[in-house]
Amino acid sequence: MAKLTLETAKRLLSVAEQKSYQMGLSSNIAIVDDGAHLIAFLRMDNARIAGIEISKDKAWTSVSMQMPTANLSQAALPGSPSFGINTTNNGHIVILGGGIPLVSEGEIVGGIGISGGSSAQDIEIANAVVQAFEWLNKN
Amino acid sequence: MAKLTLETAKRLLSVAEQKSYQMGLSSNIAIVDDGAHLIAFLRMDNARIAGIEISKDKAWTSVSMQMPTANLSQAALPGSPSFGINTTNNGHIVILGGGIPLVSEGEIVGGIGISGGSSAQDIEIANAVVQAFEWLNKN
Amino acid sequence: MAKLTLETAKRLLSVAEQKSYQMGLSSNIAIVDDGAHLIAFLRMDNARIAGIEISKDKAWTSVSMQMPTANLSQAALPGSPSFGINTTNNGHIVILGGGIPLVSEGEIVGGIGISGGSSAQDIEIANAVVQAFEWLNKN
Amino acid sequence: MAKLTLETAKRLLSVAEQKSYQMGLSSNIAIVDDGAHLIAFLRMDNARIAGIEISKDKAWTSVSMQMPTANLSQAALPGSPSFGINTTNNGHIVILGGGIPLVSEGEIVGGIGISGGSSAQDIEIANAVVQAFEWLNKN
Numbered sequence: 161m162a163k164l165t166l167e168t169a170k171r172l173l174s175v176a177e178q179k180s181y182q183m184g185l186s187s188n189i190a191i192v193d194d195g196a197h198l199i200a201f202l203r204m205d206n207a208r209i210a211g212i213e214i215s216k217d218k219a220w221t222s223v224s225m226q227m228p229t230a231n232l233s234q235a236a237l238p239g240s241p242s243f244g245i246n247t248t249n250n251g252h253i254v255i256l257g258g259g260i261p262l263v264s265e266g267e268i269v270g271g272i273g274i275s276g277g278s279s280a281q282d283i284e285i286a287n288a289v290v291q292a293f294e295w296l297n298k299n
Numbered sequence: 300m301a302k303l304t305l306e307t308a309k310r311l312l313s314v315a316e317q318k319s320y321q322m323g324l325s326s327n328i329a330i331v332d333d334g335a336h337l338i339a340f341l342r343m344d345n346a347r348i349a350g351i352e353i354s355k356d357k358a359w360t361s362v363s364m365q366m367p368t369a370n371l372s373q374a375a376l377p378g379s380p381s382f383g384i385n386t387t388n389n390g391h392i393v394i395l396g397g398g399i400p401l402v403s404e405g406e407i408v409g410g411i412g413i414s415g416g417s418s419a420q421d422i423e424i425a426n427a428v429v430q431a432f433e434w435l436n437k438n
Numbered sequence: 439m440a441k442l443t444l445e446t447a448k449r450l451l452s453v454a455e456q457k458s459y460q461m462g463l464s465s466n467i468a469i470v471d472d473g474a475h476l477i478a479f480l481r482m483d484n485a486r487i488a489g490i491e492i493s494k495d496k497a498w499t500s501v502s503m504q505m506p507t508a509n510l511s512q513a514a515l516p517g518s519p520s521f522g523i524n525t526t527n528n529g530h531i532v533i534l535g536g537g538i539p540l541v542s543e544g545e546i547v548g549g550i551g552i553s554g555g556s557s558a559q560d561i562e563i564a565n566a567v568v569q570a571f572e573w574l575n576k577n
Numbered sequence: 578m579a580k581l582t583l584e585t586a587k588r589l590l591s592v593a594e595q596k597s598y599q600m601g602l603s604s605n606i607a608i609v610d611d612g613a614h615l616i617a618f619l620r621m622d623n624a625r626i627a628g629i630e631i632s633k634d635k636a637w638t639s640v641s642m643q644m645p646t647a648n649l650s651q652a653a654l655p656g657s658p659s660f661g662i663n664t665t666n667n668g669h670i671v672i673l674g675g676g677i678p679l680v681s682e683g684e685i686v687g688g689i690g691i692s693g694g695s696s697a698q699d700i701e702i703a704n705a706v707v708q709a710f711e712w713l714n715k716n
Binding site: 486487488491492495510511514515516524525528529531532533534556557558 | 612613638640641642643655656658659660661662664665666667668670
Binding site: 163165166169170195197198199200201202203204205209212 | 580582583586587612614615616617618620621622626629
């Protein structure tokens with residue numbers, strides 16, 4: 161399996177930062193490897209301090225749960241099948257959108273987590289990163 | 300950016316204590332700096348022990364999330380955009396009203412957190428502190 | 439048993455603050471009740487952020503262990519009877535000097551914790567608080 | 578007080594990465610702000626996973642304790658004045674060298690933490706970052 165390199169992680173950070181900037185947002189941006197361990201992180205000037213842990217844990221959750229964190233937003237509702245999931249793993253599971261696995265040749269090689277705007281905005285930025293990652297993989 | 304001094308924090312504690320006393324309440328009162336670190340705290344006689352952490356985490360949340368904690372009460376409801384936010388950051392995010400940032404010249408320089416009464420009462424006390432802070436800043 | 443009141447706690451905070459100031463130090467000062475729960479806290483301008491938890495945990499330890507924290511400095515040395523004590527209780531036990539129980543009529547009614555200078559300096563400030571407390575009790 | 582910007586933090590990360598590369602090391606590199614909160618982080622390919630937390634906590638410690646972490650290595654020895662300091666603050670205090678405060682105009686504006694080589698090597702890399710920071714401040 162190909163490993164996510166720091167070089168690639170830096171390019172993805174840059175994509176997320178530029179996308180945030182274009183949207184008028186100050187984001188926390190985290191990238192983890194296939195073991196859900198942090199590779200690279202940045203907090204844009206004036207971004208929320210609370211977003212440090214949230215972005216890291218979104219990235220962590222996307223790899224650890226093998227799905228986008230947005231999938232959990234519905235599933236964790238009271239009465240839904242995964243109600244309560246977000247209090248497991250010492251609270252590291254985040255059910256807010258904005259964490260997405262990075263997939264290469266069918267394998268999860270890492271994850272991206274964004275925190276700074278609304279969940280919808282965080283998802284939009286994370287998607288831009290995923291697209292950039294797929295483009296890099298093809299080129 | 301101006302730093303919130305202990306001298307100012309003490310005056311704000313005093314405002315919160317007197318307001319609580321007038322309302323017949325025993326409050327936990329916490330003031331944090333711009334890094335969300337505790338500057339000053341007091342627990343009025345007979346105030347709830349659980350309120351120690353709640354008041355500190357309300358103040359922490361107001362700075363870390365850059366908004367009053369009351370804004371999160373609705374947003375964190377099941378089905379709302381921030382559902383699940385209160386289990387992030389090791390549970391330090393509080394979604395009960397009563398935590399408000401202290402703003403000086405457009406910058407968040409600290410935060411106040413109150414816990415002792417109902418959320419509505421805690422908010423009323425926190426608002427009294429914010430008004431006193433704004434008055435101090437002008438005089 | 440007499441309860442430690444907020445009124446008394448404030449006077450003790452003030453003693454510690456003035457003593458620190460005279461010694462040219464910026465201290466974190468914490469006072470807890472007989473349940474080892476925080477009553478009042480202040481961080482002097484420019485005091486170390488790490489001292490917030492250390493001062494609180496010194497006060498907590500003095501009540502929870504029913505002894506000055508300085509007693510543990512020797513006892514927790516490798517080969518001594520309490521070696522390892524400071525990793526119990528989720529690390530809340532502090533073995534640095536500067537935490538002392540407050541005793542009234544033979545009962546521990548609370549504790550003081552100081553963090554800002556060397557352990558010797560922190561102990562000196564804590565002792566000044568204990569003396570002030572004993573004086574208050576007699577008058 | 579001047580704030581440490583992301584732009585500066587990126588340049589410092591780059592200095593640390595290049596210095597590590599020249600020394601044949603794979604480092605974890607963390608930069609925090611004046612509130613000891615993470616601004617930017619990177620883990621070089623093949624760097625130790627344990628170093629993620631160590632580098633962050635070295636940076637955190639340097640700001641929270643207002644001193645290089647190397648100062649604590651001796652002070653925390655059994656029988657020395659700060660024995661036991663490293664189990665306070667939930668174990669976030671690191672007494673290994675490689676964390677150094679970043680000082681601008683006499684104020685601590687942030688900190689750097691390095692973990693990847695021996696403590697001596699981590700200190701050498703952190704020192705290179707401090708020198709670069711001072712150079713940037715003058716130019």
